[in-house]
């Protein structure tokens with residue numbers, strides 16, 4: 001028995017924010033952003049459009065592609081680090097709004113590795129025999145984490161002068177905020193007794209010895225968990241030590257790809273595509289070079305979406321499938337690394 005992806009879909013908000021729009025908000029430039037990260041534009045969700053809403057767009061798309069309805073799904077897994085509410089997670093929202101029967105929903109939050117962890121969990125649950133068909137969603141809406149009260153409405157075309165204080169405040173977080181965009185992807189994954197297709201092997205890793213490399217305050221460690229001053233001081237904006245995370249990403253992801261290949265008895269050269277988390281074009285290129293693969297085998301779309309966290313892998317998969325870069329019989333390796341640190345890789349035969 002193998003777990004097979006039978007449909008995929010994406011949910012991308014309409015509003016496109018180009019780098020030059022961000023230069024009105026803070027001391028940055030299109031040149032810096034493109035050179036250091038490869039991002040040219042990203043999409044921002046509308047006010048009130050949560051990760052659950054984006055996830056549902058992708059989920060509907062994936063159900064349609066799989067020729068299935070909500071009645072055919074046995075469980076939903078939702079990966080996000082930006083749920084619509086502190087609790088409950090997005091699973092119950094999706095269950096009710098999309099009209100699923102009272103099936104179990106799992107909410108997981110492994111940040112940029114969320115979708116990869118979801119793939120492994122879906123595969124394991126299907127292999128356990130408990131479920132026949134799972135809907136896996138990865139979605140993040142980062143815009144509420146940005147200092148929205150500092151004039152960010154101009155990214156939606158509301159022209160106004162940014163005060164020097166707002167400009168300075170926004171500039172404090174420029175190494176982080178320019179990288180992210182909002183978006184979602186989803187897959188229908190099901191049990192199949194049909195030959196070679198499906199997930200072959202995966203490995204997940206966690207090392208929590210330095211969570212401060214990439215984390216966000218505001219939680220049960222502080223009482224109360226949110227104070228008005230935290231918002232004013234920018235204490236509820238993620239904290240990232242970019243260079244440290246960069247170094248981890250360019251060694252851990254290729255390492256995980258090599259591990260799954262070797263454990264599955266597959267030569268690296270047999271892999272047709274490595275679908276890597278899209279955090280930075282330079283990271284994607286470093287992964288490709290570390291693995292000694294040609295550029296076309298390690299595709300990227302960060303130019304158009306930025307880092308969508310749980311959305312990157314399914315959006316990239318869906319685009320490659322739609323434009324024909326993914327063909328039947330190919331060997332694909334998914335890999336990701338993110339806050340935690342969590343990372344890993346999964347091998348899949350289309």
Ligand code: UT7
Nearest residue numbers: 028029032036037112174175178242243245246279280338
């Ligand atoms: O999704 C998984 C988690 N995230 C990641 O994987 C991200 C990993 N890290 C990275 O992608 C990169 O480290 C960044 C893109 C975040 C930063 O690139 P960098 O080449 O490591 O730059 P840096 O942070 O070392 O900053 C270099 C300079 C600094 O100026 P000085 O001190 O040299 O004068 C920064 O203040 O660039 C400045 N800078 C900026 N300048 C213009 C930082 N952000 C910006 C900006 N615009 N947006």
